[in-house]
Amino acid sequence: MAKGLLISVSGPSGAGKGSVLAKVKEMDPSFGTSVSVTTREPREGEKEGVDYFFKSKEEFTQMIEEGEIIEYDEFVGNYYGTPTVALQEMSEEGTDVLLDLTIAGSMALKENFEQSVTIFLLPPSLEELENRLKGRGTESEEMIKARLEVAKNEIGFVGNFDYVVVNDDIDEAAKKIYSIITSEKCRVPRNIELLQSL
Amino acid sequence: MAKGLLISVSGPSGAGKGSVLAKVKEMDPSFGTSVSVTTREPREGEKEGVDYFFKSKEEFTQMIEEGEIIEYDEFVGNYYGTPTVALQEMSEEGTDVLLDLTIAGSMALKENFEQSVTIFLLPPSLEELENRLKGRGTESEEMIKARLEVAKNEIGFVGNFDYVVVNDDIDEAAKKIYSIITSEKCRVPRNIELLQSL
Numbered sequence: 001m002a003k004g005l006l007i008s009v010s011g012p013s014g015a016g017k018g019s020v021l022a023k024v025k026e027m028d029p030s031f032g033t034s035v036s037v038t039t040r041e042p043r044e045g046e047k048e049g050v051d052y053f054f055k056s057k058e059e060f061t062q063m064i065e066e067g068e069i070i071e072y073d074e075f076v077g078n079y080y081g082t083p084t085v086a087l088q089e090m091s092e093e094g095t096d097v098l099l100d101l102t103i104a105g106s107m108a109l110k111e112n113f114e115q116s117v118t119i120f121l122l123p124p125s126l127e128e129l130e131n132r133l134k135g136r137g138t139e140s141e142e143m144i145k146a147r148l149e150v151a152k153n154e155i156g157f158v159g160n161f162d163y164v165v166v167n168d169d170i171d172e173a174a175k176k177i178y179s180i181i182t183s184e185k186c187r188v189p190r191n192i193e194l195l196q197s198l
Numbered sequence: 199m200a201k202g203l204l205i206s207v208s209g210p211s212g213a214g215k216g217s218v219l220a221k222v223k224e225m226d227p228s229f230g231t232s233v234s235v236t237t238r239e240p241r242e243g244e245k246e247g248v249d250y251f252f253k254s255k256e257e258f259t260q261m262i263e264e265g266e267i268i269e270y271d272e273f274v275g276n277y278y279g280t281p282t283v284a285l286q287e288m289s290e291e292g293t294d295v296l297l298d299l300t301i302a303g304s305m306a307l308k309e310n311f312e313q314s315v316t317i318f319l320l321p322p323s324l325e326e327l328e329n330r331l332k333g334r335g336t337e338s339e340e341m342i343k344a345r346l347e348v349a350k351n352e353i354g355f356v357g358n359f360d361y362v363v364v365n366d367d368i369d370e371a372a373k374k375i376y377s378i379i380t381s382e383k384c385r386v387p388r389n390i391e392l393l394q395s396l
Binding site for chain 1: 317376
């Protein structure tokens with residue numbers, strides 16, 4: 001059986017990754033998703049292995065050292081990471097997995113898995129990105145300025161990705177991502193078994 | 199402006215290229231198609247430049263020598279070819295062009311145009327291909343046997359194509375080809391102008 005694809009979507013804060021990925025999953029609920037590992041305390045109602053895998057900082061550090069985490073990020077003193085083993089297992093079972101990864105995470109995925117597909121989601125323009133960040137109404141002028149600087153830096157990495165999708169419309173962007181996945185399954189190197197059977 | 203893609207579909211006789219390509223054009227009538235050059239006499243109602251470009255054998259031979267024809271084939275004593283210039287012009291204008299080419303034609307396209315996308319259309323199985331050829335009711339047992347031998351040979355070339363699509367359902371196969379085209383437009387190397395503008 002062909003391995004499931006590991007599809008990562010990266011992009012600057014405000015590009016709309018969350019909404020677009022939710023729409024893709026709506027289009028096809030059979031996609032797998034990754035449960036992150038975190039060092040923060042479980043909140044009420046959160047379940048181990050469903051919402052997160054909860055680990056101590058020591059355990060988390062050990063996982064990093066042993067290559068069990070493909071990427072991690074720090075947020076208000078806690079670590080959040082994507083575990084490698086779960087991705088491998090889902091892919092081996094033939095499940096396609098959608099991942100919301102940092103740029104470093106997508107690059108690590110590309111380096112480690114031949115069944116990876118890396119997509120960079122772009123906002124229509126930097127002006128529009130600024131409007132979206134302002135529209136959230138949750139961040140100071142200075143924080144937004146900082147985020148825009150980070151975004152400009154991040155956009156410089158697009159060249160390392162396989163695909164680029166401009167998110168000027170969530171439905172259209174989701175359809176494009178879905179087309180990329182359909183298309184990748186038709187690529188000749190991904191159909192060796194089929195071709196050998198003929 | 200980004201160049202239009204030159205999308206070729208090849209495959210053995212009976213794979214269903216004609217029906218699948220007609221379905222793709224139905225999904226999006228904006229695709230360009232190539233008008234072939236032929237040495238046969240125009241039939242009643244056929245128009246120069248619409249149905250075919252009608253040429254003498256001498257003119258046709260000269261076009262081949264001058265590299266103006268990307269592929270050609272002989273059928274009952276007449277030549278049929280795909281002219282290169284028309285493809286270039288449509289592509290430069292930003293039009294995506296759908297082409298029904300021989301295997302040699304797809305390989306020539308791939309070699310000459312970086313905006314090419316080559317797709318091999320497969321029948322679901324050789325048994326099904328045999329059934330389809332028999333179902334046409336137009337060919338002798340021997341001719342069908344010969345076609346199947348040719349098909350087996352042709353299938354050996356799939357590895358040189360970019361994509362492989364199995365035609366077990368015309369609508370599904372057409373949707374896959376449409377997805378491949380959408381996806382190719384998102385590939386990073388095809389978006390250099392967009393990335394430079396950022």
